[in-house]
Amino acid sequence: MVTVEFLGPIGLEDMHVEASTLGDVARILQNDERVSAWLATSAVAVNDELTSNLSKPLKNGDKVSLLPPVCGG
Amino acid sequence: MVTVEFLGPIGLEDMHVEASTLGDVARILQNDERVSAWLATSAVAVNDELTSNLSKPLKNGDKVSLLPPVCGG
Amino acid sequence: MVEIFEGSLPVEAILARWYGASLGRNEGAFIPFVGTVRAEGGIEALSFDIYEPILARWYEAWQTKAAALGARLAMAHSRGDVPVHTSSYIAAVFSPKRRVALELIDAFVEDFKAQAPIWKYDIIDGKRIYARERSTALVGSGILGGTQ
Amino acid sequence: MVEIFEGSLPVEAILARWYGASLGRNEGAFIPFVGTVRAEGGIEALSFDIYEPILARWYEAWQTKAAALGARLAMAHSRGDVPVHTSSYIAAVFSPKRRVALELIDAFVEDFKAQAPIWKYDIIDGKRIYARERSTALVGSGILGGTQ
Numbered sequence: 181m182v183t184v185e186f187l188g189p190i191g192l193e194d195m196h197v198e199a200s201t202l203g204d205v206a207r208i209l210q211n212d213e214r215v216s217a218w219l220a221t222s223a224v225a226v227n228d229e230l231t232s233n234l235s236k237p238l239k240n241g242d243k244v245s246l247l248p249p250v251c252g253g
Numbered sequence: 254m255v256t257v258e259f260l261g262p263i264g265l266e267d268m269h270v271e272a273s274t275l276g277d278v279a280r281i282l283q284n285d286e287r288v289s290a291w292l293a294t295s296a297v298a299v300n301d302e303l304t305s306n307l308s309k310p311l312k313n314g315d316k317v318s319l320l321p322p323v324c325g326g
Numbered sequence: 327m328v329e330i331f332e333g334s335l336p337v338e339a340i341l342a343r344w345y346g347a348s349l350g351r352n353e354g355a356f357i358p359f360v361g362t363v364r365a366e367g368g369i370e371a372l373s374f375d376i377y378e379p380i381l382a383r384w385y386e387a388w389q390t391k392a393a394a395l396g397a398r399l400a401m402a403h404s405r406g407d408v409p410v411h412t413s414s415y416i417a418a419v420f421s422p423k424r425r426v427a428l429e430l431i432d433a434f435v436e437d438f439k440a441q442a443p444i445w446k447y448d449i450i451d452g453k454r455i456y457a458r459e460r461s462t463a464l465v466g467s468g469i470l471g472g473t474q
Numbered sequence: 475m476v477e478i479f480e481g482s483l484p485v486e487a488i489l490a491r492w493y494g495a496s497l498g499r500n501e502g503a504f505i506p507f508v509g510t511v512r513a514e515g516g517i518e519a520l521s522f523d524i525y526e527p528i529l530a531r532w533y534e535a536w537q538t539k540a541a542a543l544g545a546r547l548a549m550a551h552s553r554g555d556v557p558v559h560t561s562s563y564i565a566a567v568f569s570p571k572r573r574v575a576l577e578l579i580d581a582f583v584e585d586f587k588a589q590a591p592i593w594k595y596d597i598i599d600g601k602r603i604y605a606r607e608r609s610t611a612l613v614g615s616g617i618l619g620g621t622q
């Protein structure tokens with residue numbers, strides 16, 4: 181199981197999903213209408229490190245974070 | 254008579270000279286060895302306005318200021 | 327690390343503390359950028375979410391970049407509500423060299439606006455509304471939605 | 475007008491005062507540049523002469539330039555001796571817009587270093603020595619020495 185967390189304005193509780201790559205996470209989230217609209221503009225971190233590699237392998241206990249568009253200051 | 258003042262590190266008392274243009278002031282100062290070495294690097298103001306016009310007419314009571322190289326801050 | 331405050335920043339105290347701590351370091355130039363909430367669009371306040379773990383990594387990367395130039399950074403940011411005419415962030419550069427300091431504060435503030443994991447909301451009539459149209463997608467965004 | 479202080483600047487008080495006065499003005503960005511005397515070359519202090527009438531004209535021209543961009547400037551500078559590890563000047567920009575503020579503080583500080591009628595001296599062993607090699611001739615210099 182990996183934990184998926186939704187940062188900032190996405191406003192969803194953490195999800196716990198079976199996934200061996202980020203690609204698996206993508207397929208799950210694309211089919212969830214509460215979050216699918218955020219995917220095109222959100223960045224992804226695995227264990228707090230930003231990544232753009234969809235084939236990145238995931239292991240049990242990993243944390244995947246979705247970061248929607250930012251605006252500090 | 255015009256007053257010539259020497260700012261910053263030049264360190265001379267004001268001079269009072271007869272001059273009808275800045276060119277007249279230039280000739281007087283070029284012949285004064287206390288100040289001649291400063292002329293090549295100093296800017297000139299007439300009545301506190303910087304000028305680079307040597308034929309600028311001067312009238313009685315005008316103030317000519319010499320400003321050597323600056324370094325604020 | 328980035329200093330995070332609940333609500334508006336105590337700007338005078340932060341500036342005094344950072345300035346005081348820099349005096350013995352022979353740094354020469356200190357440039358803080360102070361950001362204050364403007365009254366516009368009928369807002370009462372801005373409000374901020376911060377994700378600290380990734381903010382810390384972003385900030386450490388910038389400290390490393392600054393150190394390579396002989397410079398140093400400091401940063402403070404608000405979490406939660408920040409009323410208009412109070413301040414939500416300060417980014418600062420310390421450097422022995424003027425040019426380094428002026429170029430670094432520009433690059434640091436711009437990258438902060440584009441890349442720091444902070445989300446902004448308008449508070450209007452007591453409601454907290456995501457400032458979507460003023461927000462910027464992080465570099466590398468969209469990989470999870472690639473097939474749609 | 476430029477605020478002139480005898481000796482070191484009370485930096486914390488100046489920053490607090492300028493910041494406080496800006497809050498009601500909806501300016502958004504406040505960027506002060508604080509210059510502190512570095513210990514180098516065996517100096518005990520720097521020392522400054524200022525010619526106020528021409529400094530005032532230079533500064534008013536900059537305020538006009540800033541106003542055309544919707545921005546505002548402030549400046550403080552020391553006269554006389556400023557010991558190492560204390561501060562001799564602050565130049566600041568206030569603006570509703572971040573880009574305007576960042577570009578203006580850079581241009582203002584650089585022009586100040588090159589054009590303001592201020593003369594710097596090193597204090598070494600109690601002697602006041604003109605910092606000739608770090609000084610810059612004003613634009614238009616040399617007209618009186620043209621024929622030599």
